[in-house]
Amino acid sequence: MTLSLTHVHGDRVTVAHGTAGTELFSYVYRPEADWEAPKPYLHPVRTLSGGLVTDYRPNDHRWHKGLQLTASHLSGQNLWGGNTYVHGEGYLALPERVGSMAHVAFEEVGAEEDRAVIAERLTWHPHGGELWAEEERRIEVRDVDPDTGSWTLTWTSAVTNRRAEPLRFGSPTTHGRPAAGYTGLFWRGPRAFRGGRVFTAETAESDASSDVDPMGSQAPWLAYVGEHDGRDGHATLVFEHAPSNDHLGEKGTHPAHWFVRSDPFAAVAPSWAFHEELVLPPGETLARAYRVVVADGAWDRARVAAHLAGLAW
Numbered sequence: 288m289t290l291s292l293t294h295v296h297g298d299r300v301t302v303a304h305g306t307a308g309t310e311l312f313s314y315v316y317r318p319e320a321d322w323e324a325p326k327p328y329l330h331p332v333r334t335l336s337g338g339l340v341t342d343y344r345p346n347d348h349r350w351h352k353g354l355q356l357t358a359s360h361l362s363g364q365n366l367w368g369g370n371t372y373v374h375g376e377g378y379l380a381l382p383e384r385v386g387s388m389a390h391v392a393f394e395e396v397g398a399e400e401d402r403a404v405i406a407e408r409l410t411w412h413p414h415g416g417e418l419w420a421e422e423e424r425r426i427e428v429r430d431v432d433p434d435t436g437s438w439t440l441t442w443t444s445a446v447t448n449r450r451a452e453p454l455r456f457g458s459p460t461t462h463g464r465p466a467a468g469y470t471g472l473f474w475r476g477p478r479a480f481r482g483g484r485v486f487t488a489e490t491a492e493s494d495a496s497s498d499v500d501p502m503g504s505q506a507p508w509l510a511y512v513g514e515h516d517g518r519d520g521h522a523t524l525v526f527e528h529a530p531s532n533d534h535l536g537e538k539g540t541h542p543a544h545w546f547v548r549s550d551p552f553a554a555v556a557p558s559w560a561f562h563e564e565l566v567l568p569p570g571e572t573l574a575r576a577y578r579v580v581v582a583d584g585a586w587d588r589a590r591v592a593a594h595l596a597g598l599a600w
Contacts, residue, residue: 290428292398300396302403302428304438309337311428311438311581312353314405316390320349324368326388327409328355329426334583335436338515338522342475347552351475354579356388356424356444359470360457360560364413367470374463386413388422403428411446420454422446430598436583439598442472443529443576448567456565456573458546458558466502468561469546469554472577474524476553480513483549486588501545503561508595509545511555512585521585528557529576529600576600 291308293301299315312332318325323344330353332341341353350368359367366386370378388411395406404427411420423445430439448454459467476483487506501509508527515522528543543557557577559565567573580594 289400290398290403292403294396300405302398304335304431309333309335314426322382322385323350324366324385324387326355327390328352332581334522334581335433335438336583338583339477340522340524340581342477354474357470357473358456359459360462362455366411372459372462372464383414401431418449420446420449438581440579445572445574447572448569451569453569454567456560458560460562461560461564468503468544468558469556471556471559473556474554476513479516480553481550483511483513483553485547485549486510501547503544505544509547509555510591511553513553523582523584523586525580525591526555526557527578527595532575
């Protein structure tokens with residue numbers, strides 16, 4: 288279960304597993320194109336056998352990059368990337384609204400036999416460059432299990448509002464577009480994963496042609512099963528929010544609402560603001576923790592539930 292870590296300073300941190308050195312992911316923190324809302328991201332992400340489970344700058348959405356923390360509508364700014372959704376006008380090119388999340392420093396970067404850690408400080412900025420928020424982020428690899436063909440990534444972020452006024456987290460849905468509540472932690476799957484099976488702790492398994500649609504629903508976890516191109520077999524990703532996650536919306540504490548698509552592309556986000564804005568007062572901190580299980584094979588609901596029951600936060 289040996290993990291190793293390579294840090295190319297100013298560019299990326301890569302975590303690999305085993306004597307074969309299978310790269311589980313690269314955490315890229317080098318800034319990229321301004322219009323894509325520069326921010327760190329994980330890509331490529333792979334299963335223990337080397338199967339690719341993320342996409343990078345696809346031609347339909349160049350700002351979709353593996354697994355990343357995003358904010359599609361933040362007090363009038365776009366820290367998501369690309370065009371900005373405006374109710375009644377659709378998606379518009381508004382570069383003056385595109386902000387960024389900037390790497391400041393690493394607090395810890397290291398790997399031991401069965402765990403790897405990347406602890407980072409970041410700052411959030413509108414297009415003008417002012418300081419709007421500070422973030423403490425911690426990404427860990429744990430529970431590497433060759434017997435089940437799986438490993439686990441945990442992502443914890445604490446975002447503190449440094450403005451003199453509230454930060455308002457929204458989404459296209461809070462701004463008038465139905466079923467587009469994407470914001471927060473966001474995964475873009477490979478093009479081959481289009482039409483994959485999706486199921487949650489609350490719904491039966493489905494596929495892209497099913498009338499069971501978890502979009503906008505609430506559940507402790509959501510699983511996405513896709514089939515690889517270029518090699519035989521499937522992969523399963525399970526997204527789970529920590530029991531400690533809260534919600535500051537008007538309706539009180541509740542789990543995330545899931546944003547999920549399997550057509551025309553594979554995407555999942557435990558949305559911070561699917562149906563209503565999340566308001567963060569000045570000086571207060573929004574804390575969220577997530578677990579992503581990356582597994583070889585096509586898991587079913589019973590196997591996912593049993594595996595998660597054996598993991599500790």
